[in-house]
Amino acid sequence: xxxxxxxxxxxxxxxxxxxxxxxxxxxxxxxxxxxxxxxxxxxxxxxxxxxxxxxxxxxxxxxxxxxxxxxxxxxxxxxxxxxxxxxxxxxxxxxxxxxxxxxxxxxxxxxxxxxxxxxxxxxxxxxxxxxxxxxxxxxxxxxxxxxxxxxxxxxxxxxxxxxxxxxxxxxxxxxxxxxxxxxxxxxxxxxxxxxxxxxxxxxxxxxxxxxxxxxxxxxxxxxxxxxxxxxxxxxxxxxxxxxxxxxxxxxxxxxxxxxxxxxxxxxxxxxxxxxxxxxxxxxxxxxxxxxxxxxxxxxxxxxxxxxxxxxxxxxxxxxxxxxxxxxxxxxxxxxxxxxxxxxxxxxxxxxxxxxxxxxxxxxxxxxxxx
Amino acid sequence: xxxxxxxxxxxxxxxxxxxxxxxxxxxxxxxxxxxxxxxxxxxxxxxxxxxxxxxxxxxxxxxxxxxxxxxxxxxxxxxxxxxxxxxxxxxxxxxxxxxxxxxxxxxxxxxxxxxxxxxxxxxxxxxxxxxxxxxxxxxxxxxxxxxxxxxxxxxxxxxxxxxxxxxxxxxxxxxxxxxxxxxxxxxxxxxxxxxxxxxxxxxxxxxxxxxxxxxxxxxxxxxxxxxxxxxxxxxxxxxxxxxxxxxxxxxxxxxxxxxxxxxxxxxxxxxxxxxxxxxxxxxxxxxxxxxxxxxxxxxxxxxxxxxxxxxxxxxxxxxxxxxxxxxxxxxxxxxxxxxxxxxxxxxxxxxxxxxxxxxxxxxxxxxxxxxxxxxxxxxxxxxxxxxxxxxxxxxxxxxxxxxxxxxxxxxxxxxxxxxxxxxxxxxxxxxxxxxxxxxxxxxxxxxxxxxxxxxxxxxxxxxxxxxxxxxxxxxxxxxxxxxxxxxxxxxxxxxxxxxxxxxxxxxxxxxxxxxxxxxxxxxxx
Numbered sequence: 013x014x015x016x017x018x019x020x021x022x023x024x025x026x027x028x029x030x031x032x033x034x035x036x037x038x039x040x041x042x043x044x045x046x047x048x049x050x051x052x053x054x055x056x057x058x059x060x061x062x063x064x065x066x067x068x069x070x071x072x073x074x075x076x077x078x079x080x081x082x083x084x085x086x087x088x089x090x091x092x093x094x095x096x097x098x099x100x101x102x103x104x105x106x107x108x109x110x111x112x113x114x115x116x117x118x119x120x121x122x123x124x125x126x127x128x129x130x131x132x133x134x135x136x137x138x139x140x141x142x143x144x145x146x147x148x149x150x151x152x153x154x155x156x157x158x159x160x161x162x163x164x165x166x167x168x169x170x171x172x173x174x175x176x177x178x179x180x181x182x183x184x185x186x187x188x189x190x191x192x193x194x195x196x197x198x199x200x201x202x203x204x205x206x207x208x209x210x211x212x213x214x215x216x217x218x219x220x221x222x223x224x225x226x227x228x229x230x231x232x233x234x235x236x237x238x239x240x241x242x243x244x245x246x247x248x249x250x251x252x253x254x255x256x257x258x259x260x261x262x263x264x265x266x267x268x269x270x271x272x273x274x275x276x277x278x279x280x281x282x283x284x285x286x287x288x289x290x291x292x293x294x295x296x297x298x299x300x301x302x303x304x305x306x307x308x309x310x311x312x313x314x315x316x317x318x319x320x321x322x323x324x325x326x327x328x329x330x331x332x333x334x335x336x337x338x339x340x341x342x343x344x345x346x347x348x349x350x351x352x353x354x355x356x357x358x359x360x361x362x363x364x365x366x367x368x369x370x371x372x373x374x375x376x377x378x379x380x381x382x
Numbered sequence: 383x384x385x386x387x388x389x390x391x392x393x394x395x396x397x398x399x400x401x402x403x404x405x406x407x408x409x410x411x412x413x414x415x416x417x418x419x420x421x422x423x424x425x426x427x428x429x430x431x432x433x434x435x436x437x438x439x440x441x442x443x444x445x446x447x448x449x450x451x452x453x454x455x456x457x458x459x460x461x462x463x464x465x466x467x468x469x470x471x472x473x474x475x476x477x478x479x480x481x482x483x484x485x486x487x488x489x490x491x492x493x494x495x496x497x498x499x500x501x502x503x504x505x506x507x508x509x510x511x512x513x514x515x516x517x518x519x520x521x522x523x524x525x526x527x528x529x530x531x532x533x534x535x536x537x538x539x540x541x542x543x544x545x546x547x548x549x550x551x552x553x554x555x556x557x558x559x560x561x562x563x564x565x566x567x568x569x570x571x572x573x574x575x576x577x578x579x580x581x582x583x584x585x586x587x588x589x590x591x592x593x594x595x596x597x598x599x600x601x602x603x604x605x606x607x608x609x610x611x612x613x614x615x616x617x618x619x620x621x622x623x624x625x626x627x628x629x630x631x632x633x634x635x636x637x638x639x640x641x642x643x644x645x646x647x648x649x650x651x652x653x654x655x656x657x658x659x660x661x662x663x664x665x666x667x668x669x670x671x672x673x674x675x676x677x678x679x680x681x682x683x684x685x686x687x688x689x690x691x692x693x694x695x696x697x698x699x700x701x702x703x704x705x706x707x708x709x710x711x712x713x714x715x716x717x718x719x720x721x722x723x724x725x726x727x728x729x730x731x732x733x734x735x736x737x738x739x740x741x742x743x744x745x746x747x748x749x750x751x752x753x754x755x756x757x758x759x760x761x762x763x764x765x766x767x768x769x770x771x772x773x774x775x776x777x778x779x780x781x782x783x784x785x786x787x788x789x790x791x792x793x794x795x796x797x798x799x800x801x802x803x804x805x806x807x808x809x810x811x812x813x814x815x816x817x818x819x820x821x822x823x824x825x826x827x828x829x830x831x832x833x834x835x836x837x838x839x840x841x842x843x844x845x846x847x848x849x850x851x852x853x854x855x856x857x858x859x860x861x862x863x864x865x866x867x868x869x870x871x872x873x874x875x876x877x878x879x880x881x882x883x884x885x886x887x888x889x890x891x892x893x894x895x896x897x898x899x900x901x902x903x904x905x906x907x
Contacts, residue, residue, distance in 0.1 A: 045695075046486065046583070049486045049490055049491060049583070050485040050486055052490075053485060053486055053487065053490060054485070083513070085513075085580060085887075085898070086513050088580070088581050088582065088583075089513070089545055089546055089580050089581065089582045090479075090482050090483065090510065090512070090513075090518070090545050090546065090582070091479070091482060091483040091484075091485055091486050091582055091583070092482065092483075092485050093480075093481055093482055093483065093484040093485055094484060094485050095481070095484075096482070096485075097485065130485055172481050172482035172483075172518070173481060173518065173519070174481065199512040199513065199516070199518065200512065200513050266887070268849070268896070268897070321790060329887065334683065
């Protein structure tokens with residue numbers, strides 16, 4: 013982990029975070045490219061965004077996560093407007109009758125890590141160096157706030173036309189159902205604020221410094237190219253991660269179930285791993301890696317696919333036959349390993365018939381050298 | 383090469399590939415046998431090189447020009463125009479996106495020189511569709527007409543790019559009418575749905591570049607047609623696309639962007655044809671670089687990464703090519719004080735015959751090394767003065783670099799077949815690490831021109847299907863049929879049309895089981 017603390021988001025920081033967030037996105041969360049371009053445009057127009065740490069928040073501050081919900085494919089085509097980004101924020105402030113002290117990303121994976129930058133720049137609100145997943149997950153209740161019993165409501169959503177919705181849900185699971193239905197009516201992609209929290213709640217519940225972490229990951233991947241060092245080795249060292257498998261994609265099966273892309277990809281080992289086979293299971297994100305039915309890494313621990321040569325992350329949508337990859341795994345935030353955490357995002361929730369075993373244990377049991 | 387005896391009943395085709403250094407041409411018969419090939423220098427005025435190469439091809443082969451039925455041209459004109467920012471036309475853009483899309487304006491990730499070449503007329507107007515074809519907002523025609531009036535006299539072409547236009551093309555077509563009403567019926571208009579796939583910015587970028595290249599391609603096509611007529615060749619004229627298929631010249635005049643990067647593709651297709659292999663690595667060694675591509679099922683493997691052209695992100699499908707700085711003219715340097723030898727990355731390029739040591743020049747090149755080591759004989763080569771130890775070291779470096787590059791393009795650790803093509807292929811030893819066998823086909827140095835002449839034409843379809851309304855199989859059949867019809871419309875012989883690419887991508891986070899389907903079909907002329 014890193015001691016680095018981000019204090020300001022400028023164009024360079026956005027470039028780094030976009031790449032780091034794709035690694036932490038574990039194959040999901042969409043390509044951060046559009047998020048990156050929107051954030052850079054906003055910074056050019058309104059100036060850099062101040063970044064604050066959770067400990068700097070006052071207990072009665074109002075902190076609001078802002079993100080996009082819907083299909084990344086749609087967002088790449090129907091790019092949002094700035095007004096669409098500030099609209100749910102305005103509605104939230106109106107409903108709560110007070111100003112927002114800081115915005116935050118709900119997840120630090122994929123495009124959503126940079127989505128709050130646009131509204132933060134336009135409104136001059138600082139961004140919290142934290143998120144509520146420490147990675148990317150597909151559903152609204154899959155946040156640390158949910159583990160801590162924090163109310164997800166009020167929830168505000170907006171589309172690009174100017175339609176906006178204020179909603180109260182009894183919990184994140186209901187939010188997910190209703191917000192998803194509204195998103196379809198809004199054209200498959202909408203902006204959303206949920207889980208408005210106090211400074212005190214944020215300090216207790218967020219996963220701190222994840223923007224700094226994403227920045228550091230991106231910086232490592234960019235710099236290892238210049239330093240001619242192996243980017244994957246550098247990354248594993250930085251994140252206390254494990255190399256799971258070295259191989260090429262030989263079979264990818266995707267199917268749509270309830271609005272999610274589920275599927276599995278098969279990899280044949282290359283080089284020292286010749287003759288071995290890894291399977292990766294995904295629901296937008298990579299959730300389970302196995303070899304001969306034996307787990308290599310299990311959700312909520314992080315599984316990322318990196319290009320063997322460049323170390324750049326590969327998403328589930330962009331994974332293609334013949335891709336040469338290194339699968340890596342990282343331990344998740346300890347809160348996901350609690351009983352409620354595992355009930356929310358563990359293998360059972362996603363329908364995988366396998367127990368959760370921490371990646372550290374799996375790695376120590378693993379036979380054979382990578 | 384001696385003139386070949388030709389059959390007066392036979393129908394021939396010419397393929398020409400204009401590269402940075404050489405213009406290659408090939409004459410093929412109706413069975414696609416190579417009758418003759420010619421290599422000339424690419425000239426400053428590219429058309430002169432093309433004329434010279436056709437002149438020699440006819441003279442040396444003795445073929446009657448009247449029997450040449452097809453002429454195919456692959457050219458780097460458009461690529462060079464973008465890279466050098468030269469001869470680009472001014473393009474006025476209408477993005478049909480507001481009230482959405484305004485968080486990223488047009489040309490957002492373009493560098494200033496390219497932006498300046500395109501000009502200042504880019505507007506975001508009201509419009510666009512949802513992923514299922516529903517209208518987001520109606521067009522505001524007065525607004526759009528106003529933008530066109532602002533462009534009057536200041537643009538050479540217009541590009542129109544609407545949100546989800548690949549799903550619903552109506553708004554783009556209507557705006558094309560408005561453009562012609564205001565700017566004249568002759569104003570060229572590029573509609574984004576005819577060029578690129580889903581991904582607004584990439585499609586918009588590709589449309590703008592396409593508009594900017596219209597002048598360039600029109601010069602190319604006119605020059606080529608005039609050259610052919612000058613020789614009495616009455617042939618159907620086709621231009622090569624980057625996916626290994628052809629477009630008729632009328633179509634190329636509207637879609638020049640599709641010619642980008644056809645050179646490496648032509649080499650790969652030509653190598654496949656000449657070697658008879660359909661799965662192999664193709665190593666094309668020219669004067670300045672070695673380009674390595676992967677041949678899979680007879681076509682080049684496509685790159686999965688977003689493709690940048692002149693620094694601009696676009697959503698073309700491009701061949702997956704790895705280039706390294708080793709070619710026939712690559713400069714070799716040795717430091718006598720510590721015995722080190724370095725190779726490239728710079729090259730003497732087309733000056734090889736003047737500057738290479740064995741030709742009496744003052745520069746040690748990769749070609750000198752190959753000749754000194756006996757890999758290739760050259761009459762009158764001055765090899766005595768060359769230091770054999772230096773040559774051995776340089777050769778070891780080049781071999782290792784090429785082996786590394788081959789390994790990076792392989793899809794498994796298994797040894798692969800390598801087809802060696804290009805004028806610089808003499809540089810390579812007969813054994814390489816990780817390679818099962820090395821195939822050096824006849825006419826290897828004109829593989830690109832032969833690839834150009836092969837002539838497959840294609841049709842494509844790309845749309846989002848809702849699997850609530852139909853089954854998966856019905857959707858795929860519909861997409862395949864549409865692609866096949868498009869290929870036939872483009873001139874393919876129906877009996878030879880095959881689906882060469884099928885891709886289906888479920889659109890994540892959307893219920894209704896939305897599926898993005900892309901199909902490409904290709905067949906022979």
